[in-house]
Amino acid sequence: MLTTRHGVRPLGAADLDAFLALARQDPVVNVFVDYRATTTNLEPRWLGGEMWGRFDNGELTSACHVGANLVPVQADPDDAAAFAERALARGRTVSTIVGPQEAVRSFWNGVAASWGRPREARWEQPHLEIAALPKVAADPRVRKSTRADLNELYPACVAMYTEEVGISPEYGGGAELYRARVTQLVSRGWSFARYDDGQLVFKAEVACATPYAAQIQGVYVPPAHRGRGLATAGMAAVVNIVRRELAPVVSLYVNDWNTPARAVYEKVGFRETARFATVMF
Structure with a gap:
């Protein structure tokens, strides 16, 4: 051609x-x-x-x-x-x-x-990687999500997406497609969460994976449960599961201004290897 x-x-x-x-x-x-x-x-x-x-x-x-x-x-x-x-x-x-x-x-x-004009442009997004054991203890209560969790998991996914992106994934009739995406990740074993008395207190997903790396998305702790170290221990658990079952390197990218999230990833042992940017319409 x-x-x-x-x-x-x-x-x-x-x-x-x-x-x-x-x-x-x-x-x-x-x-x-x-x-x-x-x-x-x-x-x-x-x-x-x-x-x-x-x-x-x-x-x-x-x-x-x-x-x-x-x-x-x-x-x-x-x-x-x-x-x-x-x-x-x-x-x-x-x-x-x-x-x-x-x-x-x-x-x-x-x-x-x-x-x-874009809806938003985020020019400073550290790209982070970890290829070793986490520096902190993993939360033993973090597990793979199942379809039985969807009634609790799906609203948390919507809340996280809305908080992160600034618009609901259900906007404009997107609820069915987004629920299908969440269900697909659960079916693949790519969704992880901790539940206390049936209530979600931490979650994260694998967005994509190859034999070389897996990228994490959707890290979320509901506002009422923040400040308890759930994200740090939860991410350590996710890193361990993903490195054991999917790929040797775990990556993600985060907004430069998201100081709490960056602190979590640093404690776990992630290190910056590149800078990303995102322009959203």
């Missing part, structure tokens, strides 16, 4: 090996796109979008996931600018731009004038 201007074209199943080799140059930072590629075979109907690749002398040198989330992959500022030019030709179809800070900033600079 011929490449387009600046060497950018959509990738397909024939490009899977080359794409995975690219993503695995940094397998923890790129865990989301690695997971998406391996579970969809880069087929657009399963991706719910496209994966673009940029080539130099026939070699894949960078990529960009374009679905609900737009995610640059091993992209320097020039790569990101080339992806932005391609994106301008089709208009904005994504709800979020997220990934390594420098690439996101370069991409955004290329599309900002046409894509309109």
Whole structure:
């Protein structure tokens, strides 16, 4: 297939090996796109979008996931600018731009004038990793969620999402889809929580996983239970379970201004390895 201007074209199943080799140059930072590629075979109907690749002398040198989330992959500022030019030709179809800070900033600079004002831009998001035993004791009461927990778990997921993103996942009729996503994570064994007398007091989920890394999302303690160390001990438990059952490295990214969350992750033993940025519409 011929490449387009600046060497950018959509990738397909024939490009899977080359794409995975690219993503695995940094397998923890790129865990989301690695997971998406391996579970969809880069087929657009399963991706719910496209994966673009940029080539130099026939070699894949960078990529960009374009679905609900737009995610640059091993992209320097020039790569990101080339992806932005391609994106301008089709208009904005994504709800979020997220990934390594420098690439996101370069991409955004290329599309900002046409894509309109974002709902929010978060430019300083430390990307954290842990590849060892936690530095604190794990909460023995944290366990995998089951379908029997959904009546308690689902409202907590909605509350966490609303607090973190600033809009409910149920907004605009999204409740059915979001409940299906929560149920899917439970079914995979990717949802973890602690319950006291049937009441959820801590939760977290795995968003995506490969043999190299697993990314955590949705860490939440209801307001009435904060200040008791539940998040610290709970995250230690999640790290232990995930490293034992899914992947050797556990990662996440957090807003720079979220001092309580950053303190929790530091106590557990996470360390910053990169900076992310997120632009939300």
